[in-house]
Structure formats: structure tokens, C-alpha cells
Amino acid sequence: MLRSFIFQCLAVAFLLGGCAQQNFRNDLFESTLMAPYVLGSGDRIRVLVFGQDALSNTYSVGGAGTISMPLIADVKVFGLTTTQAERTIEARLRGGFLRDPHVSVEVDAYRPFFVLGEVTAAGQYPFINGMTIRKAIAVAGGFTPRGFQKQAQITRVIDGVPVVGRFPLDTPIRPGDTITVEERFF
Missing domain, CATH: 3.10.560.10 (Outer membrane lipoprotein wza domain like)
Known part of the structure; x- marks a missing residue:
């Protein structure tokens, strides 16, 4: 009898737990x-590469969290601040394309x-x-x-x-x- 009562109480508690608020x-x-704001899918960023007008443009962050730039292809910027994105793009450009790149990144549209x-x-x-x-x-x-x-x-x-x-x-x-x-x- 006591076991049945305890089982019923636990069942009611379990069912009421499903009704609890988030x-x-x-x-x-x-x-x-x-x-600081971190970049994500759906953001649009303006990338300025000083002295390289062909590389400076506005890029959309895609579903994979990347932007696609000339010369260096896809660059992952998801979860990065604009300063971190600048450093990442500079490092990729420095890897055989530009001697001493200077990059500025700002959010064009959130x-x-x-x-x-x-x-x-x-x-x-x-x-x-x-x-x-x-x-x-x-x-x-x-x-x-x-x-x-x-x-x-x-x-x-x-x-x-x-x-x-x-x-x-x-x-x-x-x-x-x-x-x-x-x-x-x-």
C-alpha cells in the first residue's frame, strides 16, 4: 500500500514537472x-585592405561562418571580434600574397x-x-x-x-x- 502511494506521488510529480516553466x-x-560583439552568420562586414582597392569590399558572413575574399578564398570569421578578424585576414594575406598588409574590419550591417x-x-x-x-x-x-x-x-x-x-x-x-x-x- 505504501509503495503504491509513493509510486503515485512520484508519477504525479513527474507529470507536473513537464508543466514547469523554462x-x-x-x-x-x-x-x-x-x-565585445562577435561576428556570426548573417552579418555583413566591410574589409579595407590599405593600398589594395581590389581586395577592399563588403562581404557577407555565410552559414558556415566564413567570408570569401579574392586571393585567400574562405576566411572563418564566425565567433571573432572585428579586431580578431583583422588579424586573421592579415595573417592569411601575409602568407605569400602581400608583404605587410594592414587590414581594417567593421560591421556594415548586423x-x-x-x-x-x-x-x-x-x-x-x-x-x-x-x-x-x-x-x-x-x-x-x-x-x-x-x-x-x-x-x-x-x-x-x-x-x-x-x-x-x-x-x-x-x-x-x-x-x-x-x-x-x-x-x-x-
């Missing part, structure tokens, strides 16, 4: 806000962010510096009548792992974030 990790988000849930026009939108959750929702046409208007979820990939956090509307977002506006109950 584990929100807001502390991880705070550490990424001040971190990868898009996404807005989902209870907004008028869910979708993908271009990122602009200074974006907050509130501005992102405004770009997506605003809240629907059922949208929860006090906070929203952000899903951000941190060290290759998607992490979810729930934040007030004035929280800054980063390129590649997914903002989800939840449905309100009343």
Missing part, C-alpha cells in the same frame, strides 16, 4: 551586454533579430544599434490585444547554447536575439 538565466544575459508571439507582424527585422525590446516590438507593429505588455522573453545563443531570459521592455537586445511576446491571461 529555467530563465537572466544572469548570463547581463554578462553578454558589455561583451544580423537580424526576430520577434515572435503576440505582435502584429511577427518576423525577422534588421538590427539597429540601441534597440530595446520595446523598440523591437514597435518595429513588429506593436502588441496584439492579447499581448503581455510588461515584459518579454529573449532567446540568445551564448557560447553555442540557446539561453532564455524574461526581461522588462526597456532591456537592450543584441543582433540575432529572438524576442517572444507571451499571451496575457486577463
Whole structure:
């Protein structure tokens, strides 16, 4: 009898555990806000090779995290800061093509962010510096009548792992974030 009762309690606990909310990790988000921007798929970067107009151009970071430049072909820039990308391109050019290359890399266009849930026009939108959750929702046409208007979820990939956090509307977002506006109950 006691075993049956314990088994039933464990079964109920297991079933209710599936209904539990996601584990929100807001502390991880705070550490990424001040971190230097790292390049990713969907970014467009401007590469200037001083004295080499044929090599200077705007390049898109592809799905594999690479850009394709003349002479040196594919260069992996995924996960690098712009300074690290400069050094990587300089090293590749120095390897038999240019004697003393000087390279400058800057972000021309950031990868898009996404807005989902209870907004008028869910979708993908271009990122602009200074974006907050509130501005992102405004770009997506605003809240629907059922949208929860006090906070929203952000899903951000941190060290290759998607992490979810729930934040007030004035929280800054980063390129590649997914903002989800939840449905309100009343």
C-alpha cells in the first residue's frame, strides 16, 4: 500500500514537472551586454585592405561562418571580434600574397533579430544599434490585444547554447536575439 502511494506521488510529480516553466538565466544575459560583439552568420562586414582597392569590399558572413575574399578564398570569421578578424585576414594575406598588409574590419550591417508571439507582424527585422525590446516590438507593429505588455522573453545563443531570459521592455537586445511576446491571461 505504501509503495503504491509513493509510486503515485512520484508519477504525479513527474507529470507536473513537464508543466514547469523554462529555467530563465537572466544572469548570463547581463554578462553578454558589455561583451565585445562577435561576428556570426548573417552579418555583413566591410574589409579595407590599405593600398589594395581590389581586395577592399563588403562581404557577407555565410552559414558556415566564413567570408570569401579574392586571393585567400574562405576566411572563418564566425565567433571573432572585428579586431580578431583583422588579424586573421592579415595573417592569411601575409602568407605569400602581400608583404605587410594592414587590414581594417567593421560591421556594415548586423544580423537580424526576430520577434515572435503576440505582435502584429511577427518576423525577422534588421538590427539597429540601441534597440530595446520595446523598440523591437514597435518595429513588429506593436502588441496584439492579447499581448503581455510588461515584459518579454529573449532567446540568445551564448557560447553555442540557446539561453532564455524574461526581461522588462526597456532591456537592450543584441543582433540575432529572438524576442517572444507571451499571451496575457486577463
